[in-house]
Amino acid sequence: MKRDVDVLVIGGCTAGLYFAGLMARRGFRTLVCDCSTQENLGRSYDVIHIGREYFSRFGLPEPGPGDSDYVATFRRSIFHSALDKWPKNNRVEVLVLRRVGFIRRLADWAREQGAETLYGTAFTEPLFENGRLSGALFRGEAGDIQINARLTADASGISAVLRTRLPGGDGVENFVTGDRDRFYVTLRYVRLKHPEKDRVEVTTTWPYYKTWIAPREESDGAIFGVGANLSFDYADRCFNRFAGKVRLPEYELDRIEQSSTPYRRPPYSFVSEGFVVLGDAACLTNPWSGEGVPYAWLLCSIAAEEFGKAMQDGAYPVQDAVWGVNVRYARAQGALFAQNLAMLSGAVSCTPEENDYEFEKGIIFEDDAEKGKGNLVLKLLKGFLSGRLSWKSLSCLAAAAGNGAKIYKHYMAYPESPRGLADWARKADALWAKTRSMADIAEADLAGMEAAEAASG
Numbered sequence: 236m237k238r239d240v241d242v243l244v245i246g247g248c249t250a251g252l253y254f255a256g257l258m259a260r261r262g263f264r265t266l267v268c269d270c271s272t273q274e275n276l277g278r279s280y281d282v283i284h285i286g287r288e289y290f291s292r293f294g295l296p297e298p299g300p301g302d303s304d305y306v307a308t309f310r311r312s313i314f315h316s317a318l319d320k321w322p323k324n325n326r327v328e329v330l331v332l333r334r335v336g337f338i339r340r341l342a343d344w345a346r347e348q349g350a351e352t353l354y355g356t357a358f359t360e361p362l363f364e365n366g367r368l369s370g371a372l373f374r375g376e377a378g379d380i381q382i383n384a385r386l387t388a389d390a391s392g393i394s395a396v397l398r399t400r401l402p403g404g405d406g407v408e409n410f411v412t413g414d415r416d417r418f419y420v421t422l423r424y425v426r427l428k429h430p431e432k433d434r435v436e437v438t439t440t441w442p443y444y445k446t447w448i449a450p451r452e453e454s455d456g457a458i459f460g461v462g463a464n465l466s467f468d469y470a471d472r473c474f475n476r477f478a479g480k481v482r483l484p485e486y487e488l489d490r491i492e493q494s495s496t497p498y499r500r501p502p503y504s505f506v507s508e509g510f511v512v513l514g515d516a517a518c519l520t521n522p523w524s525g526e527g528v529p530y531a532w533l534l535c536s537i538a539a540e541e542f543g544k545a546m547q548d549g550a551y552p553v554q555d556a557v558w559g560v561n562v563r564y565a566r567a568q569g570a571l572f573a574q575n576l577a578m579l580s581g582a583v584s585c586t587p588e589e590n591d592y593e594f595e596k597g598i599i600f601e602d603d604a605e606k607g608k609g610n611l612v613l614k615l616l617k618g619f620l621s622g623r624l625s626w627k628s629l630s631c632l633a634a635a636a637g638n639g640a641k642i643y644k645h646y647m648a649y650p651e652s653p654r655g656l657a658d659w660a661r662k663a664d665a666l667w668a669k670t671r672s673m674a675d676i677a678e679a680d681l682a683g684m685e686a687a688e689a690a691s692g
């Protein structure tokens with residue numbers, strides 16, 4: 236079977252469906268292919284959180300009370316120190332949604348915009364014509380399908396099935412997101428034994444342990460989450476360490492879900508000849524939380540504008556014509572995420588007591604009321620002089636913050652054309668080489684845990 240379209244999207248989840256809808260709305264014949272059945276789409280985990288503001292910002296239908304994908308809205312999140320003190324309130328409205336139903340809603344929206352969806356259709360290989368990408372081959376229930384397209388988008392999630400098969404060399408690196416470049420999330424869906432006193436209505440996070448407690452659809456339910464680099468096993472050990480330090484409400488376990496997200500810098504370019512990479516396939520998650528959906532929508536909306544212009548009058552979108560995707564994304568979000576990724580290794584390298592001091596003084600997390608108050612350098616210095624921050628932790632934090640600031644500046648100066656990329660990438664490589672890998676830090680921590688276990692018999 237053969238098909239001709241303008242835009243082919245591989246992967247029909249939150250990133251692919253949004254991009255497909257935007258391109259279809261611009262009048263392009265758009266086809267989304269997903270290897271999953273329509274029924275199973277998005278089943279890898281159940282409950283998802285998305286900031287309410289993003290729905291109006293990206294022009295998407297907002298789920299609300301009475302909708303099958305809507306669970307609840309909470310209006311603040313709270314962050315606690317490693318010693319379970321100094322709660323920091325973050326007043327942002329967040330929707331709690333059932334993921335499968337929400338993806339169905341997005342698919343309906345994309346189809347309303349004019350996109351077509353094809354399920355049970357798995358990408359097998361890219362197609363090239365005169366050395367340029369021209370679509371892809373798929374395998375479906377009815378056999379092989381050849382789909383020719385002017386633009387092929389890879390929104391296939393962490394496996395990045397097309398990006399990893401491209402030749403690379405033009406900034407769209409074809410790396411595989413390996414085991415050490417992932418954030419491993421375990422969600423425990425629990426029932427509270429005493430919901431009348433322990434009811435969970437907001438998300439509370441303990442960043443030191445990489446753990447959180449979130450609301451669930453049932454009023455006597457909650458989700459205990461943990462996310463960590465390296466492995467599910469290490470993430471579970473982090474959860475156990477947390478449960479040993481912070482009093483958890485009494486509960487019964489319903490079920491456990493485990494899944495991973497990318498945790499590494501994105502490729503230096505999202506676009507090449509007839510190609511764009513989006514969402515988890517582009518490693519576009521927020522380094523602080525591991526969340527990805529609205530951040531991918533930002534890239535999708537920029538890409539739809541730039542490709543929309545470049546593909547007018549039947550034109551094939553060459554890399555030069557869509558380079559604005561990289562430049563605009565770097566300035567809107569990429570530079571900040573790169574800075575945060577580089578800084579995290581410094582922020583996590585401290586003891587529970589040091590983390591508690593950082594919370595007390597609003598050094599890493601600020602309450603809404605503390606924003607912009609106090610001098611950060613002075614607070615750090617006071618911590619050192621009073622013996623509450625060690626020289627080792629202070630210098631680690633300072634080195635990571637310094638490197639993060641340089642990376643931010645470098646990304647803000649992303650080259651205006653592909654000709655500047657080689658030089659820019661060389662300097663970026665040198666800056667990233669100075670960033671400590673979170674997997675290395677996790678590995679050292681794990682070794683410490685194992686040594687302590689062995690010592691205690």
Ligand SMILES: Cc1cc2nc3c(=O)[nH]c(=O)nc-3n(C[C@H](O)[C@H](O)[C@H](O)COP(=O)(O)OP(=O)(O)OC[C@H]3O[C@@H](n4cnc5c(N)ncnc54)[C@H](O)[C@@H]3O)c2cc1C
Pocket residue numbers: 245246247248249250251268269270271276277280282283284285356357358359390391392393394396420421422493494495496513514515516520525526527528529531
């Ligand atoms: C446990 C957990 C909880 C999370 N919670 C949140 C949250 O609360 N809020 C938030 O914003 N983010 C959250 N995230 C991150 C978020 O889930 C991802 O960033 C987001 O799902 C990425 O969307 P995507 O469309 O890029 O990729 P995916 O959701 O991975 O979708 C990729 C699609 O491509 C399809 N595909 C794969 N291979 C092929 C192929 N060969 N051929 C055709 N199709 C293919 C897949 O079937 C899939 O449908 C969480 C992640 C995890 C693991």
